[in-house]
Amino acid sequence: MAALKVYGLPMSTCTTRVLTCLHEKQVDEFELVPVDLFASEHKQPPFLSKNPFGQIPALQDGDLTLFESRAITQYIAEKYKDKGTDLLRHQGDLKEAAIVKVWMEVESHRYNPAIQPIIYQFFVAPLCGTTPDQSIIDANVEKFGKVLDIYEERLGNTKYLAGDYYTLADLHHLPYTYYLMKTPYATLIESRPKVKAWWEGISSGPAFVKVSEHMKFGEN
Amino acid sequence: MAALKVYGLPMSTCTTRVLTCLHEKQVDEFELVPVDLFASEHKQPPFLSKNPFGQIPALQDGDLTLFESRAITQYIAEKYKDKGTDLLRHQGDLKEAAIVKVWMEVESHRYNPAIQPIIYQFFVAPLCGTTPDQSIIDANVEKFGKVLDIYEERLGNTKYLAGDYYTLADLHHLPYTYYLMKTPYATLIESRPKVKAWWEGISSGPAFVKVSEHMKFGEN
Structure with a gap:
């Protein structure tokens, strides 16, 4: 019997955030x-008892049930701190760990709110039988571009978001950006050299390559 | 010279999140x-070098500069782990700490996205010379009510969000909810007995009482 159970789907953005973390920690x-x-x-x-908000993924580890993908990744990074990549800079000082938190918050409060509606309109709306709302896409493309301008500057100073080491702050960006790269809005990433190099770096690691093979949402 | 510098304003929601945490940790x-x-x-x-996104607050601690209020609170809770309330359940096991993270993520991804536009329209829009957009308020009141229904159920099982102990997961809710309680939408909280009791409990602690005396945004 597997120690951990991930309830989710292999093409779901938030499920793949968790799966990538598991692979990165060699679990x-x-x-x-x-x-x-x-x-x-x-x-x-049955599922609502795992996550009362009714969204995937959820994690079961013995008698512990967790939801919210970014809380699950942090738990995995803590629990398996001696395996794989040090995703929270435990071995670093408190300051390094704090900078990781800053850029995890940036992903949550700046990057995700702008990219998420673009992906939703482009991939999910058609599946729900509605026409993508171009005005929502346009507004968020503008907002997302401004966020990426700041990433471009940041990534001119450090190789990854939190420093010269790959962390959860980078990993959390993978799923939505992967789907964005399948849309015409990929140019938002490609037109910014530092962001482009960062994206190519983080998306080509073996953990995410393995997971992304199953990310076929919207392809039929 | 003070060891820590908080760049912000005493009536700002995100600044007060940090100030409350400092008081809670007896710093x-x-x-x-x-x-x-x-x-x-x-x-x-000068400020953009502290936070490239150009928003308050920022924290300076010697050569370390942090932004994003929820990253700052986590840093303070870690740095002063032996002082005041154990806001991240360091003294607990890994599972307790993981549940705190879950409800911190819920605040970030469920609660805040619904309450924030209500507060913005009610308090900030008039200050910017625009009329509050009632359709935005209405849509978010509906969304926020659904989130609170789940809180009501959760708080029927545990005294605080992450368990029977007060943590950062609760603290992060204070500033926006405080301003909501000054609007007609306070009924959203007051009509749910468990949420109401939770709110009255967390907002009456000495740390937040001290900070909220200065939260006079929208009052002239």
């Missing part, structure tokens, strides 16, 4: 338990 | 350095 003893979104399994009692 | 050796938003000081080079 093999986990099982991915699929959740049938089309049958609304995530909105019914 | 007295800090200085609040005001930032003149009306003169756009936060959008000019």
